[in-house]
Amino acid sequence: MKILAGATRADEGRIELDGNAVSIDGPRAAEALGIGMIYQEFNLVPDLGVVENIVLGHEPRRGLWLDRREASRRAAAVLHDLGIALPLELPARRLSVAQQQMVEIAKALARKARLLVMDEPTAALTEREIDALFGLIAKLKAQGVALIYISHRLEELPRISDRVTVIRDGRTIETRPTAQMPQADLVRLMVGRSLAAQFPELPAVPADAPSALRVRGLTSERVRRGLDLEVRAGEIVGLAGLVGAGRTEIVRAIAGADAPTAGSIEVAGKPVVVRGPHSAIEAGIALITEDRKAQGLVLGMSVRENTTLAHLDAYARAGFVDRRAEAAIAAREIEELRIRTPGSEQSVRNLSGGNQQKVVLAKWLIGAAKVYLFDEPTRGIDVGAKAEIYALMLELLARGAGIVMVSSELPEVLGMSHRVFVVREGAIRAEFTRAEATPDAVIAVATGAGAGAAA
Amino acid sequence: MTSPRTLLLRTLGLVLGLAVLVVVINVFAQGSFLTPGNLTNVLRQITYNAILAVGQTFVIITAGIDLSVGSLIELTGVVMATFANAMPFGGVGLIVATLLVGLAVGCSAGLINALPVVKLNLPPFITTLAMMLMARGLAFKLAHGRPIPINSNAFDGIGTGFLFEGLLKPLGLPGIPIAVLWMAVIVVVFAIVLTRTRFGRYVFAIGGNEEAARLAGINVGLVKTMVYVISGGCAAVAGLLYMARFSSGSPNTGIGSELQSIAAVVVGGTSLMGGRGGIVGTFFGALLIGLLNNVMNLLNIESYTQEIALGAVILIAVIVDELRKRYLTL
Structure with a gap:
């Protein structure tokens, strides 16, 4: 091209x-x-x-x-x-x-x-x-x-x-x-190989699964209407809606990327105060942003440096970075996520979109967060990498994390969520279980065409 | 951040270029260039610029700029001279106390530079330009427009003294100027800070992608504030050395220094766009500029021509750097 x-x-x-x-x-x-x-x-x-x-x-x-x-x-x-x-x-x-x-x-x-x-x-x-x-x-x-x-x-x-x-x-x-x-x-x-299905099978959420994230009345400068949301450990909640409906703004508020102005957040049952990205990370909330080049990565830095960027405290002693420990964790993530790169010292600028996205994931995976907020996790990456990212989400569920996923691809939201919330004009307008969530029903609420059940 | 290997290659390239230049020049200058005395002199002449450029490097890697450092040499010099003259004691105690006063002034100025940048997102070009004017004006006011001579002789050692004179005499060296040791310590310490510490990593991350750094939980405001404070502190140290060298605090010694320091940083391979560069490169940048000035003096090139040549060297250095980045490091 x-x-x-x-x-x-x-x-x-x-x-x-x-x-x-x-x-x-x-x-x-x-x-x-x-x-x-x-x-x-x-x-x-x-x-x-x-x-x-x-x-x-x-x-x-x-x-x-x-x-x-x-x-x-x-x-x-x-x-x-x-x-x-x-x-x-x-x-x-x-x-x-x-x-x-x-x-x-x-x-x-x-x-x-x-x-x-x-x-x-x-x-x-x-x-x-x-x-x-x-x-x-x-x-x-x-x-x-x-x-x-x-x-x-x-x-x-x-x-x-x-x-x-x-x-x-x-x-x-x-x-x-x-x-x-x-x-x-x-x-x-x-x-290059046959995919049984485009989406993996979602394991059911155990009936006694504890709450991973509970949000009550949350607002930020860009989320005007108080937001209520609960995600259980082992559950993926999909946020569907049109572009510009305010889904990104919702996850950004939860992760402190836009400072919350009111409301309460509980992570794994414990109340936390989110003032900005730092306190959200400390509380166990990870936001995998939509635009990896603008928000997710420092393109000029190496895979190693990007991987540890959000958790450098754990890889530093008395203020000095422990490069050997960094290289070790980066090598582990490269292997586990199958990041295609000549090595951990490679500048992420030179990686393909899918591999860049995996570096962003690695950055948040090493922190073992309780809640992962994915904003358009598979945008612009190829089918093979998509399948790998879905598999990874399942692994996070198995570790007991809760996931909120924003996606503009309707099949993805429907195929990869236990519950689907539909967002329109900055607020959640309807909630569907996996069985209820049909393309027609979701689109009707998203466009305001149907009189969707208000959440 | 560039990988250690490319950084090494880049530094090696600079060193090699310098070596070739040195030999050629020595021939032209009829042997007066490659003498221990002259080279020691070059090192002493670049101390101020190298120290300023160390602080400037931190600022520029965050994609900022500090135009106030030249004036801060003057302001801290005048304040330190006034302070030293008012103290009843001398010796090392006076040096330490004076340096602390200078650092307080320089770092505060850095803090004032940083706050509007951090809190209101104002361009550092403007805030440090304002500080440049204010600090120079204040220096002139405090000094009543004239240099303030220092009464104590406590600073003579820093200004003109040598170390290891006896040890190095057999080698034909006059010894190591004490000011050069100050520079060496600052260069080494801050090179380590920039490349080995968490803070240094954050400096690069912010320059590379400020929003990604913020979302990674980095306290961007604090790190940015720190780099301007470091830059102000470096200006204060340079101010002390200047004051010691000329036995006075003078309100007009720093004119143009800020641009010289930026030139050293850029020639040393640090990107004005932020996110890329290093202290070692900056040191060699300052050394290259210092050597160039020295050579042109030895060759009796008039000062106007010197400025033209210096400008051309800066331009060539950044063009070469850009081309190398484009075609070699993919």
Whole structure:
């Protein structure tokens, strides 16, 4: 993908576009050839408006001056062709994720892209936004735009793709028409081995399991409505809801990432005071954040240094870090979590997404917390690593920990939770047992469509 | 944080570069450069900058900057000179008491630098710029615009004294200047603090990813405060050495020192973006700049040209560092 975009140069092989061999030696060349990229992380300028972002780098000019009217006209034309409405004057940072993505697509099309490459475009979208995106993709197809759609979400592929190519470890494994590629085959090709089921079987929570986490009336600056939540040892509670519904804010408040303003928290039956991340960690609460690069890891540091970062007290004597002990625990975690790295001294910047996520997990696993809060634990990582992370969650349950899992992937929430709480507008709106939690029921509450039982 | 091996390689590279430079220069300077006396002199000249740069390294690794250190040399110098003159006793007691007073002033200034940064998230560029102006103004006010001569001779040893004179004479060395020993102790102690202690690890973590550090339970505010306090303390030590050297506390000795110290840090391979660097590199950065100044003096290059050359060296050093980072350490 980076080669197509001109970000990385090809070492060998050839690229043909419309049957002609082309060479792509930079981003400008890719653009001139009509290749548009929609990355997972958007490239919008946050403080510029929709129009400015769409024409960025190709601003129409009248003499020395920017021609704002022409810019608006062009942007409006592209958006009109796409059949989407956006608040043109808002700065990009105030748009929703889905809207920002629309701007990215419009930007590519304004540059006359004939081939669009999309990397995990639905990762941050809600179900409804995904439907809108797929509608848009169908329209683009009808207009003669070719699309390369990169996704980990297998269930999406039959809906939008004509052919599927499985790529694993940097190599093409197989290409088939989508109609001849059942999901089980896809998974087998992606993992290289057959997965019995996508999700492991959850062991039942013992009837006499003690409480791992009890939250009463918790509020923070971003959780306005008092939050009540209980998780028992050996139990996974899933937090479902649309992106922006306030699920992340809830786990952040529990973990002290946003300081709680009221309410009480008990861990394993003992009241604790959470003022910030430090006191939460001391109390046995671990938050595995959503965005590993921004919040989970110090990318320039080694696997060893990242692993011990949150528990350095245990690996230091009289203020001096015991590197040998650190190396030992890092080596143990690399082995247990099967982190693919040349060694514990490797900088985590050079690891793949799934392995980076495992380093984040290692960082919290060595602390033996009582409560693990997972925020989107499998976002953007491959199927094999996902299965490993699920297995790890089961292991934590076996150790007697309680888990709260936020996930935007409905199958994941339903497949990996004993109970599902649905969050909408910053509060828990409904609670389902595993048996009751059907996709329809959860989505109804999440979107506010049904009159879900208030918690 | 860079792994020990890359750090070693980087340091070796610097040392090798220096060695080649030294030989070439000695030829040009007709042998006046590679003499024990001249090299000892270079070491003594860089003590102030190296000590300032040690504190600056801590600040810069957290992705901060301390522009106040030059003025703090002056303010602490003036305060220490005034204090020393007012004391009825001399000797080591006076040195210790004066140093403590200087440290109190320097560290407090560091604390004042840090509080708005930590509590209000203000950019350190601004808070330390403000401190730079205030400290210089205060130094001038306290000293009435003139250097304050020291009455006691207790500081002469630090300023001009040598150690191991008898021992090193057979080797043609004048001995080790006492100020150089102060520098050596500070460099070694803080190099250990930065690379071996939990605090040092936190400094790197904050510079590398402040939010990840916070969520890992690190008291980011405290660590950041500490680095500015360390920087202020280093400025006070440099202030003492300066005062001892010139037997006076002077309100205009530190002009430009803050930039010299930043230059030493950057030339030494520490990233202004934070999260990467080290004290050993900083020492060699200060040494390189010191050698360059010395050589240009020996070659009778006029001072304007010297500044141009120094600027060019800094630019080249950071470009080389960036290229090396891009193409060699993947």
